[in-house]
Amino acid sequence: MSHSDGSHPEGARPLWPLALAALGVVYGDIGTSPLYTWNESVHHVGHADIHVLGIASIIVWSLLLLVTLKYVGLVLNADNQGEGGVFALFGIIKKARGAKTLGLALILAAGFLYGDGVITPAISVMSAIEGLTVIAPSMEAFVVPLTLIVLTVLFSVQWRGTAAVGRIFGVVMVVWFVTISSIGALRIAQYPEVLWALSPTYAARLVMSLKWDHLAGLLGAVVLAITGGEALYADLGHFGSKPIRVSWLFFVLPCLVLSYLGQGAFLLNGGKVIAGNVFYSSVPEMIRPAMVPLATAATIIASQALITGAFSLTVQGVNLGLFPRHRVVHTSSEMEGQIYLPVINWMLWAGCCTLVLMFQRSSNLAAAYGMAVTTVMVVTSLAMIVVSRHVWRWSMWLVALVWVPLLLLDLSYFTANFVKILHGGIVPVVIGVGLFFSMQVWQWGRAQVQQAYRAARRMRIGELVEVRDRLLLVPRTIVYMTSQTVDLDGFVPVTLETFLRKWGVVPKDVVLFTVETSSKPYWVGRRAQVLELAPGIRSIVATFGYMEAPNVPAALESAGIKDVDGVVVGQEELHWGNATGWRRSWAFGFSWLARLATQAHMYFGLGGLGAKVTKVVVHVENFGSENPRVNMPEDMISVDLPV
Numbered sequence: 270m271s272h273s274d275g276s277h278p279e280g281a282r283p284l285w286p287l288a289l290a291a292l293g294v295v296y297g298d299i300g301t302s303p304l305y306t307w308n309e310s311v312h313h314v315g316h317a318d319i320h321v322l323g324i325a326s327i328i329v330w331s332l333l334l335l336v337t338l339k340y341v342g343l344v345l346n347a348d349n350q351g352e353g354g355v356f357a358l359f360g361i362i363k364k365a366r367g368a369k370t371l372g373l374a375l376i377l378a379a380g381f382l383y384g385d386g387v388i389t390p391a392i393s394v395m396s397a398i399e400g401l402t403v404i405a406p407s408m409e410a411f412v413v414p415l416t417l418i419v420l421t422v423l424f425s426v427q428w429r430g431t432a433a434v435g436r437i438f439g440v441v442m443v444v445w446f447v448t449i450s451s452i453g454a455l456r457i458a459q460y461p462e463v464l465w466a467l468s469p470t471y472a473a474r475l476v477m478s479l480k481w482d483h484l485a486g487l488l489g490a491v492v493l494a495i496t497g498g499e500a501l502y503a504d505l506g507h508f509g510s511k512p513i514r515v516s517w518l519f520f521v522l523p524c525l526v527l528s529y530l531g532q533g534a535f536l537l538n539g540g541k542v543i544a545g546n547v548f549y550s551s552v553p554e555m556i557r558p559a560m561v562p563l564a565t566a567a568t569i570i571a572s573q574a575l576i577t578g579a580f581s582l583t584v585q586g587v588n589l590g591l592f593p594r595h596r597v598v599h600t601s602s603e604m605e606g607q608i609y610l611p612v613i614n615w616m617l618w619a620g621c622c623t624l625v626l627m628f629q630r631s632s633n634l635a636a637a638y639g640m641a642v643t644t645v646m647v648v649t650s651l652a653m654i655v656v657s658r659h660v661w662r663w664s665m666w667l668v669a670l671v672w673v674p675l676l677l678l679d680l681s682y683f684t685a686n687f688v689k690i691l692h693g694g695i696v697p698v699v700i701g702v703g704l705f706f707s708m709q710v711w712q713w714g715r716a717q718v719q720q721a722y723r724a725a726r727r728m729r730i731g732e733l734v735e736v737r738d739r740l741l742l743v744p745r746t747i748v749y750m751t752s753q754t755v756d757l758d759g760f761v762p763v764t765l766e767t768f769l770r771k772w773g774v775v776p777k778d779v780v781l782f783t784v785e786t787s788s789k790p791y792w793v794g795r796r797a798q799v800l801e802l803a804p805g806i807r808s809i810v811a812t813f814g815y816m817e818a819p820n821v822p823a824a825l826e827s828a829g830i831k832d833v834d835g836v837v838v839g840q841e842e843l844h845w846g847n848a849t850g851w852r853r854s855w856a857f858g859f860s861w862l863a864r865l866a867t868q869a870h871m872y873f874g875l876g877g878l879g880a881k882v883t884k885v886v887v888h889v890e891n892f893g894s895e896n897p898r899v900n901m902p903e904d905m906i907s908v909d910l911p912v
Contacts, residue, residue, distance in 0.1 A: 287512035288520075292446070293438025295504045295513055296521050297571030298389055298497025299336070300442060303449055303528045304396040304564060307536075307547035309490035309635045313483055314475075316536050323475025324487070325466035325533035328494045329526055331678075335646070336498040339675050341517050344502050344649060345510045347656050350791060350814075353505030355379045355645070356585045358652045365659040371652055376591065378648040379582060380704030382499075384697030385641040386579040387620035389496070390572035392638055394419050396631040397564035403549040404557050416625050423569055424618035427576060428598065428609050438570050445567040448560070450524035452552055453531025456538070463534035488685035489639055494529065496642045497571070499649065503578055545632065579617060580610050584818065588786040590715065591708040593866030597818045612865060624696065640690075641697040643683040650676040707862060714859030718841055719752065721889045721897040728761045733775070734803040740775050742805070745834040747776040748825065750873065755781045755808045756800070763899060764837045764885045780830060781808045784819050784873065791817060797828035820874040837883045838869045846891030856893030 292300075306328065314320040349357035355375045362368050395416045401408035457463055465471065476484060501513055535551035536542075543550045552560050586592040598609040628634040654672045657663040663671075690698065734757070751762045761769075762781060769775055781802075791814040800808040811824035825833060843860050845853075866872075870882045888900040 284512055284515065287508050288516040289439040289443070291439070291504070291508045291512050291516050292442040292521070293440075293570055294574045294577075295500050295508065296442065296446075296497070296516070297438075297567065297574045298393070298500055299495065300446060300497070300521065300525070301393050301397070301564070301568050301571045302494050302496060303525065303532065304548050304568070305392065305631055305635060306491065306493040306529070307532045308545060308632060309493060310487060311536070311542075311547065312545075312632070313486035313490055314479065316542075318537055319471075319478075320475060321533050321536045322463070322466045322471045324491065325463060325530055326469060326472035327475065327487075327491050328529045329467060330469050330472055331491060331495050332522060332525060334675065335495055335678060336501070337517070337522060339650070340498050340501045341514055343671070344653060345505060345513065347502075347653060347660075348505055348510070350793075351506050351509065352791075353502040354582070354585070355382065355503075355648070356582070356589065357505075358649070358656070359589075361660060362652055362655045365655050368655070371648075371655060374648045375652060376708055377701065377705045378645045379586065379591075380708070381641040381644045381697060381701035382503075382582060383579060383704055384700035385496075385645075386575045386617060387700060388624060388634065388638050388641065388697060389575045390420060390423070390568075390617075391416070391621045391624040391628075392631050392634045393568035393571050394423075394565065395625060395634065397561065397568040399544075399546060399631055400549045400557070400561040400564060402544045403546050404561070406544060409544075413625060413629060417622055419565065419569065420572075420618065420621050420625070423572060424576070424614055424621075427614050428611070438573070441563075441566050441570060445563060446521060446524040448563060450527040450531075453524075453527035453529070453534075455553070456531035456534040456540075456551055457527065460534040460538040463530050463537055466530060466533060482688070485685040485688040488682055489689050490635070492639045492643060492682045492686065493635060494525075496638065499642065499645050500574065500578070502649070504574075576614070576617060579613055583610055583613050586708070587872075588813065588817070588819075590712060590786075593711060593862050594869065594872040595865075596867040596871055620700070637689065637696040639682070639686040641701060643679065643686050644701065646679045647676070647683050650679050707858070710855050710858040711862055713855055714863070717856075717859075717892060717897050718889055721892075721899045722752070722763055722887075723760075724896075724898055728766055728769075729757075730755060730759055730761060730802055730806065731757045733761050733765075733769075734806065737775060737803070737805065740769075740773065742777040743774050745776045746778040746780065746830065746832060748780040748782050748821075748830075748833055748836040750821075750836065750838045750869065751781050751783050754783050754785070754810050755802070757802055762839075763887065764839050767885060768837070776834075777805055779806045780825075780833075781806070782821065782825070782836075783808070783810045784821070784824075785810055785812045787812050787814050797824045799828050818874070819872065822874055822878065833878075833881065835881050835883055836870070836875055836878060837885060838873070838875070839885050839887050840869060841887050841889050843892045844888055844890050846894035846897070848891075848893030852893045860892075 307324070310324045310328075311321070314324070345353070347353075347358065347361060349360045355378045359372055359375045362371060395412065398412050398415050398419070401412065475487075479487065501517065505513065532547050532551050536547065540550060549557060549560065583592060583595060584597060587594055595610050595612055598611070624634060624637070628637070650672060654668055654676070657668050657672065658665070749762045749765045753759070755762070765775075765779065765781075792812045794812070797809050797811045800810075802808055809825070809828050809830075811819070811821070811828075813819050821836070825831075841863070843856075843863065845856055848856055868884075870876065870884065875882050890898045890900050
């Protein structure tokens with residue numbers, strides 16, 4: 270859903286349809302956690318009554334404190350023009366004290382979210398299909414192949430978008446939540462003593478009675494119940510805070526509590542656990558066959574939310590200069606957020622399938638889960654301390670009273686998940702840290718390229734104005750893409766200077782076009798600012814929000830320029846110098862990332878202009894050294910015919 274006019278989405282549509290739609294996007298991950306949370310929890314401490322009551326109490330109070338109080342009650346208020354997520358927090362705190370260090374932490378958290386996006390589809394779909402082994406143990410050999418098939422189909426249809434099936438997502442999740450809560454209520458009615466778990470004393474008793482290794486294992490399992498809680502904030506821009514709060518408080522939270530307590534009641538009542546699966550074992554035998562397809566549908570929806578979230582996160586990262594440019598395919602003419610990124614899609618698919626083949630069972634894969642989520646939770650709390658103090662102007666004692674306990678809870682889960690490092694937890698760490706360094710390498714490489722451009726510029730705009738009257742003027746309007754805003758004291762773009770040297774002429778109408786990305790998600794002001802530098806020379810700055818894909822032709826039209834004879838873009842060809850050590854490694858990494866990048870003319874929406882787009886191939890010599898230089902032989906000019 271697009272709200273590029275800056276309005277909150279709940280102001281444009283009625284509350285209840287938005288709340289229903291949120292069920293299919295926001296709550297898929299946390300809503301399918303009952304499939305595997307109890308399985309992993311009892312694995313660490315057993316089925317003794319005091320342990321079951323303690324586990325149930327920890328789960329319930331984690332949902333109340335870390336999801337309801339922290340995210341629903343507090344974090345949802347920290348919106349950046351209606352948008353949420355780690356990059357929204359980055360935009361909010363960027364001017365606060367210590368923002369640079371915290372900004373790096375938020376970039377690291379963004380990297381970990383991709384780890385979450387790889388693990389969630391794999392563990393969710395596999396845990397749903399494992400219900401077959403409860404119905405018929407002989408089906409165990411089919412779990413992995415069926416999981417791979419479902420994941421492959423899921424990723425194969427991403428190019429079509431979710432607009433067509435999005436309408437039924439919310440309905441399916443309503444059926445899912447009603448079903449698991451009804452089963453939970455049935456089990457609670459059979460053993461109502463489980464309601465004692467609503468008292469936090471049982472959680473405290475269990476925590477205090479366990480040795481650290483058992484406690485760490487338990488907390489590393491219980492955290493599965495709150496995975497997906499960060500999605501409430503990340504999807505803020507799609508639905509608005511009120512629908513998210515209403516659907517959570519009045520529907521999702523009660524359903525989850527009933528489901529978790531119901532599974533606890535099943536164990537307390539002496540229920541037989543089949544194939545180590547508490548969830549499916551607690552389902553009445555007569556409806557178990559129907560639960561497998563329903564659970565599979567719910568996990569597919571949960572996976573869909575993570576995949577589209579990764580697409581949105583990538584677009585934001587590209588616009589903020591953290592990632593290489595990627596081709597964005599808009600799959601809906603009505604909703605701006607409906608996008609598809611082919612490279613990211615198939616990288617996620619490869620990651621999911623690799624994890625399924627590596628771990629074989631959801632219980633094994635659960636060991637890899639948690640690090641990504643708890644890292645994001647801790648960084649979010651640290652950022653919210655800054656927001657509360659410097660943006661909301663809370664007093665120090667109020668900040669300490671509210672956020673110190675919540676941060677300690679986050680840190681307890683984060684610390685417990687370190688135990689998983691040797692048992693699969695290294696997977697999200699490798700993904701998160703790898704992406705963090707990739708973002709750092711990309712920023713460094715782009716800075717190197719810009720340094721080379723600055724060193725190559727000789728002619729200033731003022732000098733061009735002086736000599737323009739003595740040159741032959743070609744009766745054309747040519748747009749030159751520039752990386753920085755240009756004024757009379759600024760330098761002539763290297764691409765224009767090359768044109769002048771080669772032909773000895775200049776276009777009669779020169780347009781210097783710069784794309785800027787705002788720290789706000791959607792730009793609601795004037796799209797294009799036009800500055801007349803001299804007769805026949807104009808500078809245009811088009812501003813886009815970090816959630817928007819740049820569209821240069823549309824921005825040109827909004828600036829009143831409709832008849833363009835050509836657009837000139839630069840493309841760098843890197844030639845390594847004598848760099849050694851870390852510089853050589855980073856240069857190699859940047860070169861590899863640059864190969865994944867979408868060409869500039871496609872990224873800026875120029876693909877439909879055909880032969881009007883001219884690409885100037887720029888040689889960057891000594892790349893990776895302290896003194897990179899631009900070298901542009903005149904014969905390096907070529908013409909692109911975009912597809």
